[in-house]
Amino acid sequence: MRKIIYIDSEELHSFLQSANDEVLGYGYEWENENVIHLHTKPLLHSFGIAHTVLFRKGDACANCETAQDYIVEVNKNNSDITVNVIGCDEYDINYIPAKNELYSRNKGILELNILEGKRVMIVGLGSFGSQIAIELAKAGVGNFALFDFDRVELHNLARHTSTTKDLGRLKTDVLYESILGKNPYAKVDLFPININEHLDLMEEEVGKADIVICGTDNNESRFNLSTVLVHQQKIGIFGRAVTRAEGGDVFRYRPGGPCYCCLIGNQWFGQSQEEITSREQLPAYMSQSDVDANIQVGLSADIEPICNMMIKITLMELSRGTNSGISCLEDELVYDYYMWANRRERRHHNWAPMPGAGSKPTIMRWYGAHIKRNENCSLCSNSAQMDLDDGGDIIAGYSEHLKVVDMSDVSLNDLEE
Numbered sequence: 001m002r003k004i005i006y007i008d009s010e011e012l013h014s015f016l017q018s019a020n021d022e023v024l025g026y027g028y029e030w031e032n033e034n035v036i037h038l039h040t041k042p043l044l045h046s047f048g049i050a051h052t053v054l055f056r057k058g059d060a061c062a063n064c065e066t067a068q069d070y071i072v073e074v075n076k077n078n079s080d081i082t083v084n085v086i087g088c089d090e091y092d093i094n095y096i097p098a099k100n101e102l103y104s105r106n107k108g109i110l111e112l113n114i115l116e117g118k119r120v121m122i123v124g125l126g127s128f129g130s131q132i133a134i135e136l137a138k139a140g141v142g143n144f145a146l147f148d149f150d151r152v153e154l155h156n157l158a159r160h161t162s163t164t165k166d167l168g169r170l171k172t173d174v175l176y177e178s179i180l181g182k183n184p185y186a187k188v189d190l191f192p193i194n195i196n197e198h199l200d201l202m203e204e205e206v207g208k209a210d211i212v213i214c215g216t217d218n219n220e221s222r223f224n225l226s227t228v229l230v231h232q233q234k235i236g237i238f239g240r241a242v243t244r245a246e247g248g249d250v251f252r253y254r255p256g257g258p259c260y261c262c263l264i265g266n267q268w269f270g271q272s273q274e275e276i277t278s279r280e281q282l283p284a285y286m287s288q289s290d291v292d293a294n295i296q297v298g299l300s301a302d303i304e305p306i307c308n309m310m311i312k313i314t315l316m317e318l319s320r321g322t323n324s325g326i327s328c329l330e331d332e333l334v335y336d337y338y339m340w341a342n343r344r345e346r347r348h349h350n351w352a353p354m355p356g357a358g359s360k361p362t363i364m365r366w367y368g369a370h371i372k373r374n375e376n377c378s379l380c381s382n383s384a385q386m387d388l389d390d391g392g393d394i395i396a397g398y399s400e401h402l403k404v405v406d407m408s409d410v411s412l413n414d415l416e417e
């Protein structure tokens with residue numbers, strides 16, 4: 001049976017350039033599929049059946065005896081490189097492409113050379129952050145700082161990129177492997193810590209980042225990040241699903257523009273609209289059916305549209321001013337705040353059903369709003385005195401926040417009818 005062999009061309013080139021005549025490698029075989037991957041470096045995930053491999057320069061040790069399962073013999077004549085694999089009779093070799101070919105299909109849409117040099121800080125690697133991290137890696141973003149102290153639990157799997165093989169593992173480590181699986185050249189720094197307890201590090205890392213993504217499920221980190229974004233004058237993207245994923249919203253902070261605090265008011269440290277993801281957060285007097293209803297934050301499919309908006313805005317901001325294909329989004333995504341209506345229930349129950357909506361608000365649509373800067377904002381106004389340590393003291397309702405939004409083309413008062 002003819003086998004399909006994959007060899008990493010970048011690894012092959014660095015072996016040829018090295019002073020070593022041979023190097024022990026790693027082989028992974030999927031026997032029923034007749035596929036073998038041969039590497040000079042171990043893969044992060046070693047699926048398949050493991051084999052021992054020796055890479056050797058053919059002219060240096062053509063007659064050497066070895067006991068490896070496969071020998072990759074590399075011969076170089078001027079610029080011609082030929083590779084023989086000893087250990088199977090009939091095979092075809094495919095080369096995993098070099099860096100500049102990896103994302104060739106994105107050329108023209110994205111400014112790849114620019115994205116490669118950008119650094120994205122992602123706080124929260126749950127159902128939002130995990131998907132966003134992988135999509136940005138696929139797009140060619142080259143540098144990541146990942147923050148999350150959580151581990152993968154069974155109840156995460158339905159809305160997370162991790163799988164059962166990741167159970168119990170740190171989400172930072174799982175995402176590290178997912179990102180490198182898409183872009184082996186990405187540089188990924190991992191912070192498996194609660195960022196709210198490391199505010200100096202937060203300042204430092206926001207300072208290094210080109211854009212900061214907040215995908216957490218708590219207002220404390222939204223508040224702390226907002227404060228640091230204003231200090232550091234960096235772009236930040238905030239996304240969340242509101243209770244039971246009946247909808248969601250995305251807020252973009254740009255230096256000089258309104259901040260998250262301008263959007264939802266000065267007193268926004270309450271819990272009322274936070275996404276509820278764990279039973280510990282629910283009051284003890286709730287019945288089991290209420291608990292089950294409240295704990296349903298929606299399907300992964302409910303969260304996808306919000307992630308997608310965050311990804312598009314991030315790529316647009318990272319590519320801003322480069323005249324790439326994604327730049328046309330700059331004419332469309334002009335708002336600071338976007339609201340996604342997900343289901344026609346609760347908050348949106350009076351909205352028109354889709355077939356008859358016409359210009360009326362309906363579900364499965366985005367609504368954009370320009371936000372006015374609040375002259376008295378406790379965070380970004382000239383007279384703002386608030387500092388990072390003040391956040392925990394501000395306890396107040398959060399549910400009023402939509403009422404301060406001044407939608408440019410759709411009045412929120414209309415939406416709330």
Ligand SMILES: [Zn+2]
Binds near residue numbers: 259262379
């Ligand atoms: Zn503000």
